[in-house]
Amino acid sequence: xxxxxxxxxxxxxxxxxxxxxxxxxxxxxxxxxxxxxxxxxxxxxxxxxxxxxxxxxxxxxxxxxxxxxxxxxxxxxxxxxxxxxxxxxxxxxxxxxxxxxxxxxxxxxxxxxxxxxxxxxxxxxxxxxxxxxxxxxxxxxxxxxxxxxxxxxxxxxxxxxxxxxxxxxxxxxxxxxxxxxxxxxxxxxxxxxxxxxxxxxxxxxxxxxxxxxxxxxx
Amino acid sequence: xxxxxxxxxxxxxxxxxxxxxxxxxxxxxxxxxxxxxxxxxxxxxxxxxxxxxxxxxxxxxxxxxxxxxxxxxxxxxxxxxxxxxxxxxxxxxxxxxxxxxxxxxxxxxxxxxxxxxxxxxxxxxxxxxxxxxxxxxxxxxxxxxxxxxxxxxxxxxxxxxxxxxxxxxxxxxxxxxxxxxxxxxxxxxxxxxxxxxxxxxxxxxxxxxxxxxxxxxxxxxxxxxxxxxxxxxxxxxxxxxxxxxxxxxxxxxxxxxxxxxxxxxxxxxxxxxxxxxxxxxxxxxxxxxxxxxxxxxxxxxxxxxxxxxxxxxxxxxxxxxxxxxxxxxxxxxxxxxxxxxxxxxxxxxxxxxxxxxxxxxxxxxxxxxxxxxxxxxxxxxxxxxxxxxxxxxxxxxxxxxxxxxxxxxxxxxxxxxxxxxxxxxxxxxxxxxxxxxxxxxxxxxxxxxxxxxxxxxxxxxxxxxxxxxxxxxxxxxxxxxxxxxxxxxxxxxxxxxxxxxxxxxxxxxxxxxxxxxxxxxxxxxxxxxxxxxxxxxxxxxxxxxxxxxxxxxxxxxxxxxxxxxxxxxxxxxxxxxxxxxxxxxxxxxxxxxxxxxxxxxxxxxxxxxxxxxxxxxxxxxxxxxxxxxxxxxxxxxxxxxxxxxxxxxxxxxx
Numbered sequence: 001x002x003x004x005x006x007x008x009x010x011x012x013x014x015x016x017x018x019x020x021x022x023x024x025x026x027x028x029x030x031x032x033x034x035x036x037x038x039x040x041x042x043x044x045x046x047x048x049x050x051x052x053x054x055x056x057x058x059x060x061x062x063x064x065x066x067x068x069x070x071x072x073x074x075x076x077x078x079x080x081x082x083x084x085x086x087x088x089x090x091x092x093x094x095x096x097x098x099x100x101x102x103x104x105x106x107x108x109x110x111x112x113x114x115x116x117x118x119x120x121x122x123x124x125x126x127x128x129x130x131x132x133x134x135x136x137x138x139x140x141x142x143x144x145x146x147x148x149x150x151x152x153x154x155x156x157x158x159x160x161x162x163x164x165x166x167x168x169x170x171x172x173x174x175x176x177x178x179x180x181x182x183x184x185x186x187x188x189x190x191x192x193x194x195x196x197x198x199x200x201x202x203x204x205x206x207x208x209x210x211x212x213x214x215x216x217x218x
Numbered sequence: 219x220x221x222x223x224x225x226x227x228x229x230x231x232x233x234x235x236x237x238x239x240x241x242x243x244x245x246x247x248x249x250x251x252x253x254x255x256x257x258x259x260x261x262x263x264x265x266x267x268x269x270x271x272x273x274x275x276x277x278x279x280x281x282x283x284x285x286x287x288x289x290x291x292x293x294x295x296x297x298x299x300x301x302x303x304x305x306x307x308x309x310x311x312x313x314x315x316x317x318x319x320x321x322x323x324x325x326x327x328x329x330x331x332x333x334x335x336x337x338x339x340x341x342x343x344x345x346x347x348x349x350x351x352x353x354x355x356x357x358x359x360x361x362x363x364x365x366x367x368x369x370x371x372x373x374x375x376x377x378x379x380x381x382x383x384x385x386x387x388x389x390x391x392x393x394x395x396x397x398x399x400x401x402x403x404x405x406x407x408x409x410x411x412x413x414x415x416x417x418x419x420x421x422x423x424x425x426x427x428x429x430x431x432x433x434x435x436x437x438x439x440x441x442x443x444x445x446x447x448x449x450x451x452x453x454x455x456x457x458x459x460x461x462x463x464x465x466x467x468x469x470x471x472x473x474x475x476x477x478x479x480x481x482x483x484x485x486x487x488x489x490x491x492x493x494x495x496x497x498x499x500x501x502x503x504x505x506x507x508x509x510x511x512x513x514x515x516x517x518x519x520x521x522x523x524x525x526x527x528x529x530x531x532x533x534x535x536x537x538x539x540x541x542x543x544x545x546x547x548x549x550x551x552x553x554x555x556x557x558x559x560x561x562x563x564x565x566x567x568x569x570x571x572x573x574x575x576x577x578x579x580x581x582x583x584x585x586x587x588x589x590x591x592x593x594x595x596x597x598x599x600x601x602x603x604x605x606x607x608x609x610x611x612x613x614x615x616x617x618x619x620x621x622x623x624x625x626x627x628x629x630x631x632x633x634x635x636x637x638x639x640x641x642x643x644x645x646x647x648x649x650x651x652x653x654x655x656x657x658x659x660x661x662x663x664x665x666x667x668x669x670x671x672x673x674x675x676x677x678x679x680x681x682x683x684x685x686x687x688x689x690x691x692x693x694x695x696x697x698x699x700x701x702x703x704x705x706x707x708x709x710x711x712x713x714x715x716x717x718x719x720x721x722x723x724x725x726x727x728x729x730x731x732x733x734x735x736x737x738x739x740x741x742x743x744x745x746x747x748x749x750x751x752x753x754x755x756x757x758x759x760x761x762x763x764x765x766x767x768x769x770x771x772x773x774x775x776x777x778x779x780x781x782x783x784x785x786x787x788x789x790x791x792x793x794x795x796x797x798x799x800x801x802x803x804x805x806x807x808x809x810x811x812x813x814x815x816x817x818x819x820x821x822x823x824x825x826x827x828x829x830x831x832x833x834x835x836x837x838x839x840x841x842x843x844x845x846x847x848x849x850x851x852x853x854x855x856x857x858x859x860x861x862x863x864x865x866x867x868x869x870x871x872x
Contacts, residue, residue: 168712170292171294171714173472174290174327176327176475178475190610191610191713198321200717202623202713202717203712204712204713
């Protein structure tokens, strides 16, 4: 497929606005920096990357995949620039915008692996998963798994908590559910019940998916 | 329990405050320390209840404050905020922290924070017996040495160690533990210390500012010069940036917990011997996805036997049928007209709408026995630790509605008293959940008073009638809950719930709790019954009742197909649903209602508007506008579903 920067920007914008639950044409056009957004839209429509109804623009399956990769490259680049290269935040933004267009698939995967398959960019937005992350997740030798995948009866050590909701993190901390703590999973249904120290705590599946643990071998 | 006055202790008194995690036996210790005369009041500007009492140590009297259970002093709930405020603002002379001996670490997590507040502390290690049976061994002398505070081991349920608390209280001192945070945080703390004038609490307040704890803002604005405020905000901002995607409060929490963990490991050892195997197994089974269900059903069945059969059946029959109808009412009906020859006055006391024959008969003979049995049962469940397990069992059902299992707790309490339950909705985390549960409580959770009458009326119905009643209410609650969680904006929360161990309830404690709740009922509800009766009496005399009856009769008579007199019942229903139900019960007793009509009126009155008391609480918690909207929708739905029931029964030809 022909490399087209304007088109990439458009797909990226649609993806990002969708994260804010915005899909209407008007906002997309308004927020676009493209010189000729109408032209880019037309091009994308022809390439079957987006579909457009009266007032909405949505990604097609093909467009979805492309946008996902663009956003992934952008956010991985941000993470790399900020965490490893310690570039200032304004520099980070502009550089990431350029890098997203030029990173090849192999380099992208290397960066992702190098950063430890991060899930969030420095702004706290989710980084779309790539193939390398899927492999990382399913690899049985890789022992860090979500609590949701642990077999009841196992003792596990918490490795990290996904910081999705600050409030929830706070609550878990107060109950002593923090990285480094060993917990026993008692049951998964009707709710997850874990033992922390001498306290039993019930949590939802939703929370259990965001607690990453490693099995403790006895 | 509810004389909500703001009793301020005398200024010269020393003030001590009891704090601690939930379920550590704080209230029991409070009871042991203070004796009987206590005041329950709302903390100013909040709905959080705190209890005040006096404690005698030698000749000195110390005012003691009991607070709700907390997990941290950097607040996320209103309870935690109130406790934090009490500690910071009430000139506390000492803090008595109650710690569950088998959960030392979580207790010490709070101690690290009282240390940062610089408050003299005494630690009560409670439930030493449970710790022992679980093989937790604590070196108390070593713990005391490390923390630099006196430590008193207790078993509050057996009153062991209580006297030592009093003896050691004067020795309480500021915990000698200091959490060292990352360099950025420590440097920011130094900056803040320069800005804030009151150095006494600065470390704790500094950390709250860095955490971005907005609940302190008001207080800060009054104490810090304006130009300095922005530099405080900046400090928070900087340290937040340095902590990347995690909130800074997370790292502060980690460090505190690390220290707590460290100390716990050094002073305690766990040998794996578990004594109370049976109770623990029972606890496990009760939340088992399969075996938990028969347990849930048995609990409900026992509840029905105890409250429905014994309370609403045997006791009500005896009190109402025998005591009131055979002795008290006939006695007054004969005696009063003789003592007070004025017709109006004697009617006022013993007439159709008489204070004795109606208000007292209903409230004491019909409703009181049910409330009494309900609260005994509820306190037993509460103290046994089954309630959180109930929440786990029903979590899935509420998940379907877009809520979580925690909301079942206020709802179960609602079966006792909707007003009380509406107050406890504040334990729910988000505004959305509080609003929806308040609404469901107002709509379809019958309180025990109402249940009493419902049980009594339903006893003449065939089983399918009772099932239809229950089914309709449950379906409506589910649909309305589902729609509400779609329509109401805002977040719902996830289930994070501590599950206390199954314990054998202490009968003494159950009795104390039940008595407190009954006292509340007598003070709160009975006056409303009397007021309601008086209003009815006046309306009746002025012929207004007749007028309203005629006005409402198209709805009551045509739409619901009920006799005209039922209007009275619904009218009083505006004061209290149970009272309205009692009116219907009366009609049924007199043979005015067919089974068909009994069912229609049961459905309608169950869904009818909440009583005055709970309506006032809804206004207080949710604002007048929301309260009126809730009232309007509830009234509409009650009549609608009543009408539908009538129509279904009519077209089925039953």
